[in-house]
Amino acid sequence: MMKILVAYFSQSGNTKLIAEHIAAGISEVAECDLMDIRDVDVRMIRTYDLIGVGGPAIGAEADIVKRFVYSIPLTGGQMCFLFNTHGSLPRRYFPEAIRRMKDREFNVIGWQGFYASVHIQCFPSPYYTDGHPDEQDIADARQFGKDMAARAERIANGETDLIPEVPPLEPPKPYSLPHTGKDDTQARGIHGDRRYDPSKCLYPKCHLCMDNCPEGFIDFSKEPRQFGSHCDICKTNECCYCELICPTGAIYITDDDIEYGLNFLKEHHDFFEATLNQEEAEGKFRRLVPVEEVGWDTPYNVRRKNGEKAKVKPTRIKKSNRSIKPAEQ
């Protein structure tokens, strides 16, 4: 019987849910372990016949998923599949992620994306893709898991023509968002720039933000404390999850920043809608929130101010696993 690992990273729970059902589907036909990538001992990966790696689309792959992939010792030809959950703009994810796995000498035998709810500070709530993953997505995830296990078995038995072609790297237009900066020299996070008030911070007693930052931007053990990317370009990818989970308000976003992000999105709402309309027309997107019910007047931060909590509890991880570092080759 094949031995398969499903490893995932998830902030608001969507990828975790999909990963659980992929693993359940696999378990019908093979032996399967399911793990948060931060709990995986990468030296054990060579003991699996197939590994699945999944995460949310944050631009493309979250940095923590990339670092996990780079930390896996090279084995040469080991089979893997990829999955993600995403909102309206996942286009760069698989072309980049598949190439990364191939660079790491993996044999990529399949991939699948799943629409999912979106909880970002100044994004409308409900969002266009909210309601996913639903029962149908969960059934699809189980089937995908089963299909991957079956395909891996057949490829292992010599049917190498089942290995799919790598998709093109360049996303077709119009899937690119205009620059978010006020001018060419300044990029400003559309999710709001997070700010840090050390006087309210409980570190070293609390390190939730460090443990859960997908980009590895936060390290309060350094002097001076490292907070943020310190790179104007990277700022567009700051997810602000730390602000969502900080128990004391030491990490915060100003109303001005939130208004900036919301106005930027409003100006470009036709871009998101055009993308999803096209996907819907092609039968790739099942709309669960009618376009007129998308919550432009109730962005996620407003809902939170009114008492809505972050969607999942932050993960507490072992100190030894806090930063995934590339393996020595």
Ligand SMILES: Cc1cc2nc3c(=O)[nH]c(=O)nc-3n(C[C@H](O)[C@H](O)[C@H](O)COP(=O)(O)O)c2cc1C
């Ligand atoms: C900071 C941030 C950036 C995101 N960027 C994208 C994106 O570029 N494309 C996309 O389709 N979805 C994007 N999303 C939506 C997430 O991919 C989606 O909500 C996903 O299901 C979250 O997974 P999780 O619940 O496992 O954390 C983004 C979400 C966050 C928080």
